Amino acid sequence: MGGESTTRTAPRRGGTGTGPVGSRTGQRLSGVAVALGLVLFLLGFGWGVVVYRPYTVPTSSMTPTIDAGNRVLAERTDGGDIRRGDVVVFKDTSWVTNALVVKRVVAVGGDTVSCCTKGRLTVNGKQIEEPYLPAGSVAESTNFPEVTVPKGRLFLLGDEREGSLDSTAHLTDAAQGTVSQNAVTARVDAVVWPLDGMLERPTGFETLGALSTPGPLRTILVLIVVGGVLVLGGGAYGPIAKRMGGRSRTRTEPAGAR
Numbered sequence: 001m002g003g004e005s006t007t008r009t010a011p012r013r014g015g016t017g018t019g020p021v022g023s024r025t026g027q028r029l030s031g032v033a034v035a036l037g038l039v040l041f042l043l044g045f046g047w048g049v050v051v052y053r054p055y056t057v058p059t060s061s062m063t064p065t066i067d068a069g070n071r072v073l074a075e076r077t078d079g080g081d082i083r084r085g086d087v088v089v090f091k092d093t094s095w096v097t098n099a100l101v102v103k104r105v106v107a108v109g110g111d112t113v114s115c116c117t118k119g120r121l122t123v124n125g126k127q128i129e130e131p132y133l134p135a136g137s138v139a140e141s142t143n144f145p146e147v148t149v150p151k152g153r154l155f156l157l158g159d160e161r162e163g164s165l166d167s168t169a170h171l172t173d174a175a176q177g178t179v180s181q182n183a184v185t186a187r188v189d190a191v192v193w194p195l196d197g198m199l200e201r202p203t204g205f206e207t208l209g210a211l212s213t214p215g216p217l218r219t220i221l222v223l224i225v226v227g228g229v230l231v232l233g234g235g236a237y238g239p240i241a242k243r244m245g246g247r248s249r250t251r252t253e254p255a256g257a258r
Contacts, residue, residue, distance in 0.1 A: 023241075030237035037230025044223030051075055051216060053186050055089055057102050061158035061165070062087065065132050066102065071193035075215035079181030082154065083212040084108060084123070085202035087188040090156075092179045095170065102188065103156035103166050104132075107149045109181070111208075114146035115139050121157075129204035132159050144168055153178035189215045 052073045060068040065087065074089050082088060086105045095101055106121060106128070107113040113123050120127040121139040130139060141162045149155050155178050158164025167177030190198045198218070201211045 026237060026241060030234045033230045033234030033237075037227045037232075037234060039227070040223045041227030041231060044220045044227060047216070047223070048220045051220070052189070053089075054192070055100065055102070055186075055188075061160050061163060062102055062104070063160045064134055065104075065159045065199065066188070066191055070191050070196075072102075072188045073190050073192050073217060074186030074188045075217075076185065077187045079154075079184040081212065082108065082181060082184055082187065083210065084111075084205040084208055086212050087199060088154075088156070088184045089186040089188065090179060090183040091185065092183045094173060094175075095165070095179070100185070103158055103164070105154050106157050106205075107147075107155035109149055109151040109153055111149045111155070112146050113149065113155050114144065116143055123205075124208055126207055130202065131204070132200075132202060134160060137161065140168065142168075144171060147171070147176050147178070149178050150175070152181055154181055154184070155179075187212065187215070189217050 052075055055072050055074055057066050057068060057070050057072060066072060082105055084105055084107065087102065088105055089100050089102050091100050107123050111124055113121070115121050116139050117127055119138040121130060122128070128139075133139070139161065147155060147167075153175065155167045157166045157168065167179070170177035188199060190196075198214060201214070203211075205211060
């Protein structure tokens with residue numbers, strides 16, 4: 001009927017568009033973002049797999065730094081790169097058969113170590129501040145005589161000194177409780193479950209020499225996060241542009257219009 005008037009929405013150009021949505025510049029930037037994001041994400045993930053190994057710590061001998069059942073990331077490293085204060089993963093069959101052990105290095109080859117002087121560990125005649133020990137605890141529950149650590153070996157203690165089967169439990173062994181640095185497979189960088197974050201480097205050992213530097217974990221995490229954001233952001237451009245473009249292209253017009 002000529003007098004009837006109804007309205008409907010119709011695309012500006014008529015029909016339904018099936019081509020890419022958004023401007024060409026936006027589409028190109030979206031593609032670049034996704035491609036770059038994938039590269040960064042895969043680079044970070046691959047780097048992490050190569051450099052780090054995950055471990056679950058089975059005992060409480062490293063409490064409060066690492067509790068029993070905590071999941072840690074340890075940087076694969078050569079034993080020669082280990083420094084005083086490092087928390088390391090190693091395997092020594094004279095300590096435990098077919099199992100990895102996590103302890104803190106307090107003395108390296110050539111050092112002398114003993115306990116206790118005024119309740120503190122002594123390394124090369126210097127009293128060591130150990131803020132990582134449980135609050136109110138002493139460096140050792142039982143004194144031990146001075147040990148000279150042979151070259152290429154390490155003296156290791158747990159942070160929970162009263163319950164840790166560490167070098168002090170092996171003082172009567174031929175190596176006086178020391179472990180070969182070649183037995184070390186990795187250095188713990190962070191507790192990742194629960195998310196306690198990076199381990200702090202113990203400044204109490206700085207007077208004896210340089211401390212180790214943290215591994216590339218922070219850089220790896222940045223690459224993974226930035227890569228993921230770029231992939232998600234680039235991938236979201238198409239749907240967002242389609243939705244916004246669909247709103248701007250619709251209009252009302254008489255039903256009989258062509």
